[in-house]
Amino acid sequence: MKRILTGDTPTGRLHLGHFVGTLENRVKLQNEYEVFIILADTHALTTLSEVPEKIKEYTKEVLLDNLSIGLDPKKVTFFKESDVAEIYELASIFSMYVSHNRALRNPTIKDEIASKGLGDLFSLGFINYPIYQAADILCVKAELVPVGKDQEAHLEQTREIARVINKFAKSELFPEPKALIGRVGKLVGTDGNPKMGKSLNNTIYLSDSKEEVEKKVMGMYTDPKRIHANDPGTVDGNPVFVYLDTFASEADLKKVEDFKTRYQKGEVGDVEVKKFLVEVLNSLLEPIRKKRLEFKAQDLDAILKEGAEKTRRIAGETLNQVKESLSLV
Amino acid sequence: MKRILTGDTPTGRLHLGHFVGTLENRVKLQNEYEVFIILADTHALTTLSEVPEKIKEYTKEVLLDNLSIGLDPKKVTFFKESDVAEIYELASIFSMYVSHNRALRNPTIKDEIASKGLGDLFSLGFINYPIYQAADILCVKAELVPVGKDQEAHLEQTREIARVINKFAKSELFPEPKALIGRVGKLVGTDGNPKMGKSLNNTIYLSDSKEEVEKKVMGMYTDPKRIHANDPGTVDGNPVFVYLDTFASEADLKKVEDFKTRYQKGEVGDVEVKKFLVEVLNSLLEPIRKKRLEFKAQDLDAILKEGAEKTRRIAGETLNQVKESLSLV
Numbered sequence: 276m277k278r279i280l281t282g283d284t285p286t287g288r289l290h291l292g293h294f295v296g297t298l299e300n301r302v303k304l305q306n307e308y309e310v311f312i313i314l315a316d317t318h319a320l321t322t323l324s325e326v327p328e329k330i331k332e333y334t335k336e337v338l339l340d341n342l343s344i345g346l347d348p349k350k351v352t353f354f355k356e357s358d359v360a361e362i363y364e365l366a367s368i369f370s371m372y373v374s375h376n377r378a379l380r381n382p383t384i385k386d387e388i389a390s391k392g393l394g395d396l397f398s399l400g401f402i403n404y405p406i407y408q409a410a411d412i413l414c415v416k417a418e419l420v421p422v423g424k425d426q427e428a429h430l431e432q433t434r435e436i437a438r439v440i441n442k443f444a445k446s447e448l449f450p451e452p453k454a455l456i457g458r459v460g461k462l463v464g465t466d467g468n469p470k471m472g473k474s475l476n477n478t479i480y481l482s483d484s485k486e487e488v489e490k491k492v493m494g495m496y497t498d499p500k501r502i503h504a505n506d507p508g509t510v511d512g513n514p515v516f517v518y519l520d521t522f523a524s525e526a527d528l529k530k531v532e533d534f535k536t537r538y539q540k541g542e543v544g545d546v547e548v549k550k551f552l553v554e555v556l557n558s559l560l561e562p563i564r565k566k567r568l569e570f571k572a573q574d575l576d577a578i579l580k581e582g583a584e585k586t587r588r589i590a591g592e593t594l595n596q597v598k599e600s601l602s603l604v
Numbered sequence: 605m606k607r608i609l610t611g612d613t614p615t616g617r618l619h620l621g622h623f624v625g626t627l628e629n630r631v632k633l634q635n636e637y638e639v640f641i642i643l644a645d646t647h648a649l650t651t652l653s654e655v656p657e658k659i660k661e662y663t664k665e666v667l668l669d670n671l672s673i674g675l676d677p678k679k680v681t682f683f684k685e686s687d688v689a690e691i692y693e694l695a696s697i698f699s700m701y702v703s704h705n706r707a708l709r710n711p712t713i714k715d716e717i718a719s720k721g722l723g724d725l726f727s728l729g730f731i732n733y734p735i736y737q738a739a740d741i742l743c744v745k746a747e748l749v750p751v752g753k754d755q756e757a758h759l760e761q762t763r764e765i766a767r768v769i770n771k772f773a774k775s776e777l778f779p780e781p782k783a784l785i786g787r788v789g790k791l792v793g794t795d796g797n798p799k800m801g802k803s804l805n806n807t808i809y810l811s812d813s814k815e816e817v818e819k820k821v822m823g824m825y826t827d828p829k830r831i832h833a834n835d836p837g838t839v840d841g842n843p844v845f846v847y848l849d850t851f852a853s854e855a856d857l858k859k860v861e862d863f864k865t866r867y868q869k870g871e872v873g874d875v876e877v878k879k880f881l882v883e884v885l886n887s888l889l890e891p892i893r894k895k896r897l898e899f900k901a902q903d904l905d906a907i908l909k910e911g912a913e914k915t916r917r918i919a920g921e922t923l924n925q926v927k928e929s930l931s932l933v
Contacts, residue, residue, distance in 0.1 A: 316932060317693070320700035327772070328931035357932060363692035364646070367736065371649035371729035378728045399707045399735060400700035406728060407696065443656070602657035603645060603686060 279304060280417035280452075282313030285333035286322050289340035290478040291556075292471035295459035295521055296423035302345045304455075308419060310351045311586060312341055313411050314579075317356050317363075321401045338575055340481050343567035348578045356411065358583035361590035366410035368597060370403065372439045373432070378402050383428040391474075409433040413440075414590035418450045424460035444600035459521055463514045467496035482567060485557050492553045497545050504544030510535045515548055523555050608633060609746035609781075611642030614662035615651050618669035619807040620885075621800035624788035624850055625752035631674045633784075637748065639680045640915060641670055642740050643908075646685050646692075650730045667904055669810050672896035677907045685740065687912035690919035695739035697926060699732065701768045702761070707731050712757040720803075738762040742769075743919035747779045753789035773929035788850055792843045796825035811896060814886050821882045826874050833873030839864045844874070844881055852884050 281297060283289060289298065301310060314337055319330045338353060356362060378384070379402065388397060408429045412420055413436065420430055430452060437449035461470050464477030471478050479491050497515050501508040510516045516538070519531045534551060537543040598604040610626060612618060618627065630639060643666055648659045667682060685691060707713070713734065717726060737758050741749055742765065749759055759781060766778035790799050793806030800807050808820050826844050830837040839845045845867070848860045863880060866872040927933040 317696055317700075320697065320930075324700045331931060331933075357693070357927070360689040360693050363696045364686070364689050367646055367692045367695065367729065367732075368649065370732055371646075371653045371727050373728045375726055375728050375731050376724055395705055397704055398700050399702045399704050399732060400696065402704050403696075403699055403728060403732065598686070601649075602660060604660075 276307075276309045277419065278415050278417045279308040279310045279419045279421065280313065280412045280415050281310075281421045282315055282411070283337045283341070284315045284318045284321075285330055285337045286319050287333055287473040288336045288480045288482050290471055290473070290480045291518075291522070292459075292462035292464075292478070293340075293423075294344070294481060295462055296457040297421045298341070298344050300421035300455055300457055301341070301351075304419070304421065305346060305350050310346070311415050311417065311582075312346065312351055312353045313356055314338060314353065315356045315407070315411065318404055318407055321398065321404055324398065324400075335575060336482065338579070339567050339570055342570040343481065343563045345566065352582045352585050353578055354582035354586045355579055356407075358579065359414065359586050359590050361587060361594045362407065362410045362414055365414055365590070365594055365597060366403070366407045368601070368603075369409055369413075369436045369440075370406050372436060373406060377432075377435075378405065381405055381428050381432060383425050386425065405429040405432045406436075409436045412452050413437060413449050414593050415586060416450055416589075416593060417452050419455055420452050421455040421457065424456050427454050427456070430454040440597055440600060444596070448596055448600060462521065463512075463517050465491055465495045465514060467514055479556065481560065481563055483560070484564075485561075488556050488560065489553045492549050492556065493546070495549060495552075497548075501545070503541075504546075505541040507541040508538045508545075510538055515545070515552055518552055519548075519555060522559055524558070527555060605636075605638045606748065607744050607746045608637040608639045608748045608750065609642065609741045609744050610639075610750045611644055611740070612666045612670070613644045613647045613650075614659055614666045615648050616662055616802040617665045617809045617811050619800055619802065619809045620847075620851070621788075621791035621793075621807070622669075622752075623673070623810060624791055625786040626750045627670070627673050629750035629784055629786055630670070630680075633748075633750065634675060634679050639675070640744050640746065640911075641675065641680055641682045642685055643667060643682065644685045644736070644740065647733055647736055650727065650733055653727065653729075664904060665811065667908070668896050668899055671899040672810065672892045674895065681911045681914050682907055683911035683915045684908055685736075687908065688743065688915050688919050690916060690923045691736065691739045691743055694743055694919070694923055694926060695732070695736045697930070697932075698738055698742075698765045698769075699735050701765060702735060706761075706764075707734065710734055710757050710761060712754050715754065734758040734761045735765075738765045741781050742766060742778050743922050744915060745779060745918075745922060746781050748784055749781050750784040750786065753785050756783050756785070759783040769926055769929060773925070777925055777929060791850065792841075792846050794820055794824045794843060796843055808885065810889065810892055812889070813893075814890075817885050817889065818882045821878050821885065822875070824878060824881075826877075830874070832870075833875075834870040836870040837867045837874075839867055844877055847881055848877075848884060851888055853887070856884060 281301060314334050316330050316334050320327060323329055409432055412433050434451040437451050441448050463469055464471040464475055466477040468475055468477050479488060495515055498508045498513050523531045534543060534548050610630060643663050645659050645663050649656060652658055738761060741762050763780040766780050770777050792798055793800040793804055795806040797804050797806050808817060824844055827837045827842050852860045863872060863877050
């Protein structure tokens with residue numbers, strides 16, 4: 276069975292943007308692939324180095340997010356990065372084959388530096404993180420990586436590293452992993468910002484309660500030019516309609532079309548559309564909330580421990596093969 | 605007993621420059637400190653990434669170099685970096701607390717880039733290596749590090765990291781390790797270059813044979829202005845006399861002074877002084893050669909295995925303490 280490696284950096288709970296970016300693909304593919312989900316806790320230090328105590332809590336929340344969307348821990352291997360020491364050694368070897376310039380040219384790194392306003396104030400760990408990601412992926416020789424669009428640059432870096440090591444190994448030691456981009460590359464935030472992101476405070480979390488969802492949706496940004504319910508409104512790019520298009524079930528599609536027509540004619544108010552969106556989102560999220568509660572009562576540490584043991588066995592073999600290829604052992 | 609951590613990157617055999625820079629201090633201190641000697645094989649990839657197969661051979665040679673100068677494997681712990689996985693994880697955590705700018709400002713890194721003519725063609729691993737060195741040192745909580753002068757900048761970086769982690773630990777988890785600089789900070793090469801270095805082809809190795817030493821010394825750079833044996837010669841900075849000052853035994857000091865006086869007056873030829881230097885060096889190196897032969901017959905892998913096990917136990921505890929301090933576990 277071919278392998279998938281994907282995962283999350285536990286810097287906060289997962290939201291609807293993650294859901295359409297990568298999470299739903301994980302669920303779909305768990306029967307066709309051997310799926311590994313990494314909780315990249317060390318990686319989380321790139322943003323939480325001053326408040327590292329938050330990482331443990333987020334790690335648990337993110338595990339619950341993954342479980343609650345329908346990933347079966349009997350099929351899927353969950354592990355914490357910090358439980359698989361082999362990843363760090365692999366990354367350190369890989370870093371010898373990536374030029375510093377190449378690392379700085381990474382477009383996603385550049386975007387992050389710009390969007391977070393880091394200027395030249397970022398850590399060495401930050402500039403290294405795509406290499407750790409390559410080690411995460413390659414340690415289990417994953418062939419497919421369901422990721423958001425912004426992670427494509429890191430996959431390209433991962434493939435470059437795979438090729439270098441394969442050259443030394445004189446074999447296909449590593450597959451060249453492919454990205455599987457979600458059906459929505461980037462989900463608009465509740466405030467109209469092109470990207471939903473926790474630091475922007477424009478998210479709807481998978482773990483939000485019914486009431487929180489209602490409150491957030493009712494306060495959503497729509498069409499700023501529309502003052503009265505009988506003004507004709509814009510549907511394109513209007514976050515409320517983007518969410519309806521993205522999250523409405525097939526059964527609701529006709530209703531969504533009807534709302535669009537009426538909205539454009541000025542025949543329906545924002546409040547009515549938003550109330551419908553609340554229903555749509557809550558019917559998506561209700562089963563997720565239920566599963567979350569179920570898993571909260573289970574022994575999550577045991578899931579992570581078992582996952583770490585399995586991953587370490589595989590990663591240990593991979594590390595040995597890499598060292599042998601480089602004649603280091 | 606306080607600990608020392610020092611060691612070598614196995615990119616070649618050790619030479620007289622290493623001897624006076626750090627090796628003789630290791631021997632002197634092996635009874636007063638608990639000494640750890642790291643063979644930083646992964647680190648060697650910073651320069652040997654295209655010919656990694658050489659590292660294994662050099663690792664063995666460097667271990668023999670260390671043993672042959674009189675380090676007792678019953679007292680001193682020898683280990684390969686790649687046998688202590690905890691170092692890589694520690695380094696990865698540390699790298700989150702070192703700014704990329706700070707890493708680039710490291711004066712030794714700058715010097716290396718300039719002297720090796722790297723321009724901007726260096727690996728990410730190269731820019732990371734002072735952090736790995738910090739992890740090497742701190743994993744056993746060493747308090748003293750016998751090093752060459754060029755390594756002082758890395759010790760400063762190590763102390764900065766120690767302070768950051770101590771702040772989180774709210775305790776003196778790490779000592780702030782001090783450098784112990786050798787009696788000769790930088791030894792001139794046989795060609796008159798201010799630094800003896802294998803890439804400069806101006807070295808006398810600890811493992812050179814009698815004949816090799818003779819050949820190298822007889823071909824040494826001396827005073828270029830002196831054409832005939834009866835021309836007055838310059839002693840200051842003349843590599844032959846630098847070596848005599850550095851390596852002559854106490855019993856020979858009078859003879860050295862006598863040679864200097866005659867050389868300055870034009871009363872002795874280069875050949876005679878060089879022949880004397882051959883004697884001086886060979887009487888230093890002969891016992892080293894003997895010991896090397898003895899150790900060559902021993903089970904070196906067993907020495908490294910035992911050392912790795914001991915170091916891993918200590919490094920594992922340290923890693924756990926660091927993770928606890930950051931609330932990662």
